[in-house]
Amino acid sequence: MELAVTTLAGKSAGKITLKDDVFGLEPRADILQRMVQYQLAKKRAGTHQTKGRSDIARTGAKMYRQKGTGRARHHAASAPQFRGGGKAHGPVSRDHAIGLPKKVRALALRHALSTKARDGGLIIVDELAAKDGKTKVLAKQLADLGLSNALVIGGAELEDGFRKAAANIANVDVLPVVGINVYDILRRNTLVLSKDAVAALEERFQ
Structure with a gap:
């Protein structure tokens, strides 16, 4: 496949x-879907937690005697049905990550790249550099290229001026090639790769 630079x-x-x-x-939608699901699940913190009846700082003594009161049988006041009691079946801290073989993850990235190339959403630039580091200048250059919603991937390291200039441009994400991922590729309309990024990706999948 040949593309203009x-x-x-x-x-x-x-x-x-x-x-x-x-x-x-x-492109295979099923592989892309599995990878996006894998990434989103892995991003979840899983730190939400409520206190159960065993976590409540109340006495564990029986509220009143079992028989002879005419009232319902209860044990401790930390039971869920009482005000101030524990939460029944509440969320607990856990890891939401799901498993996905390494080969499938690598294949999903290639399918995501192929999707952009097939749909005309792939642009190759020779160099990502903004020596003056001005956001206004870079924003105009990207607008002239029709890039209002894009993921920009540079080489192993991003040029400092370009990274700073792109930091405040809405709907434009900038990553080094090591950070490229399926979810970010698919969530943006256009994928912009530098020539260094293309070389690194092709070497990675040799």
């Missing part, structure tokens, strides 16, 4: 050939 200024910078085994697969 552009600069941030919108000028042509030649062409690049992408490997079909990374960018040319027939």
Whole structure:
């Protein structure tokens, strides 16, 4: 697969050939769905918790004698039916993460890249750099390229000026290539890869 390479200024910078085994697969929605579910589950904190009857700081003594009062049989006041008692079947701290084989995760990333390439949502730029570090300048360059909702992936390290300039642009996420993931690719309309990012991805999937 061959794509045109552009600069941030919108000028042509030649062409690049992408490997079909990374960018040319027939996307499978089931694999992408499993990966998104895996990522969202892994992001959940799982720290929500309520106090059960055994966690309540009240006396554990029986409220009153079992027989002879004419009232219902009760034990401690920490039971859920009493005000100030514990919560019945409340949430507890736990890990929400689900398992997904490493090979499936790697395959899902290739399918996500292929999805963007097939749908025309993939743009290759020669370099991600903003020497002046001005948000206004970079925002105009991205707008001229039609990038109002995009994920931008750089090389192993992001150029400091570009990272700072892009930090406050709405609906534009910027990540180094090590941080690329299926969920962020799919949640943005356009995927922007630098030439360094393309080389790193193709080397990763050799």
